[in-house]
Amino acid sequence: MSLGSRLRPVLGLLPPGRGLLVAVSGGQDSLCLLKLLVDLVPERGWRLHVGHLDHRWRPGSERDARRVAALCNVWGVPFHLGIARTPPAGEAAARAWRYCWLEQIARGLALERVVTGHTLSDRAETVLFNLLRGSGGAGLGSLDWDRSLGGGVRLVRPLLGISRAETGAFCLAHDLPVCIDESNANVTFRRNRIRLELMPYLREHFNPMVEQTLARTGEILHAESELLESLLDGHWHSLVQDGRLHRNTLAALPLALQRRAVRRWLSVELGKQPSFEHIAAVLGCLNTPNRTRTSPLAHGLLVEVQGEWLGLVGG
Numbered sequence: 334m335s336l337g338s339r340l341r342p343v344l345g346l347l348p349p350g351r352g353l354l355v356a357v358s359g360g361q362d363s364l365c366l367l368k369l370l371v372d373l374v375p376e377r378g379w380r381l382h383v384g385h386l387d388h389r390w391r392p393g394s395e396r397d398a399r400r401v402a403a404l405c406n407v408w409g410v411p412f413h414l415g416i417a418r419t420p421p422a423g424e425a426a427a428r429a430w431r432y433c434w435l436e437q438i439a440r441g442l443a444l445e446r447v448v449t450g451h452t453l454s455d456r457a458e459t460v461l462f463n464l465l466r467g468s469g470g471a472g473l474g475s476l477d478w479d480r481s482l483g484g485g486v487r488l489v490r491p492l493l494g495i496s497r498a499e500t501g502a503f504c505l506a507h508d509l510p511v512c513i514d515e516s517n518a519n520v521t522f523r524r525n526r527i528r529l530e531l532m533p534y535l536r537e538h539f540n541p542m543v544e545q546t547l548a549r550t551g552e553i554l555h556a557e558s559e560l561l562e563s564l565l566d567g568h569w570h571s572l573v574q575d576g577r578l579h580r581n582t583l584a585a586l587p588l589a590l591q592r593r594a595v596r597r598w599l600s601v602e603l604g605k606q607p608s609f610e611h612i613a614a615v616l617g618c619l620n621t622p623n624r625t626r627t628s629p630l631a632h633g634l635l636v637e638v639q640g641e642w643l644g645l646v647g648g
């Protein structure tokens with residue numbers, strides 16, 4: 334079956350006539366995505382735009398931008414370029430900058446969707462990456478088809494059912510000018526080691542379909558995580574008041590929801606994801622005497638028992 338036909342079942346995420354900002358790095362996944370979408374424009378009537386970000390991480394990075402711009406010119410798709418003023422320090426900063434820029438451009442052009450070229454292979458690698466870091470279901474299922482990017486813009490990943498091997502073959506068959514990112518071969522990055530060393534090992538020695546299997550695990554865990562989050566939503570109102578957590582309400586929840594509640598509460602109050610140890614420390618205060626305190630969690634803040642409530646105080 335062609336990749337175009339494989340995409341059909343998920344086209345509901347990209348309704349006809351909508352404005353789409355396609356994030357194109359110039360690599361094989363996003364070029365494949367762009368070509369598939371361009372071919373569908375006559376039928377779907379989308380208003381397509383392309384966004385490319387130059388991190389300025391390596392000399393000559395502007396070459397990738399020129400290549401993508403040239404292709405957009407040939408295909409008649411408006412091209413937008415974001416250039417980092419100073420190169421982002423690391424992957425996480427780069428990702429935050431990319432999504433923030435893409436959302437702003439999309440909003441400025443009144444485009445409802447940002448579309449990225451994440452594949453089934455990315456999803457499988459994310460499951461492994463987060464498993465090795467010790468994530469729970471939310472982290473393992475974090476890469477999904479569709480989520481809010483903020484500002485009324487949604488982030489859609491239509492290639493999550495298609496592997497990197499397939500996007501590579503597609504680009505070859507259509508003679509697309511794929512940009513090679515040499516940093517992808519650098520195995521000092523943990524993600525690259527998973528892709529280049531761990532995944533081939535697992536494929537050879539454990540399961541030839543390991544990518545598909547892990548991607549499916551990600552899909553299952555995402556749905557289960559959504560269910561738990563919606564159950565938590567139902568309790569939130571009685572759990573949290575004025576930034577404090579109600580101890581007895583928390584204690585009455587099943588352990589899985591207790592952990593999620595504390596995780597959500599601390600993420601909001603601390604502005605960062607808490608560790609498992611922090612969550613356990615807070616749950617350790619469920620039956621302790623008044624004024625019991627945890628050790629400091631972050632930014633010099635710790636959790637204190639305040640009668641019926643758990644609150645954050647400076648250490």
Ligand SMILES: Nc1ncnc2c1ncn2[C@@H]1O[C@H](COP(=O)(O)OP(=O)(O)OP(=O)(O)O)[C@@H](O)[C@H]1O
Binds near residue numbers: 355357455
């Ligand atoms: N420099 C870029 N310019 C435009 N889009 C990009 C750029 N880098 C990545 N993207 C978009 O993000 C997709 C995923 O890229 P990549 O796997 O390198 O990012 P990631 O950081 O691993 O993803 P995530 O943001 O989920 O962590 C690409 O297919 C593309 O759509």
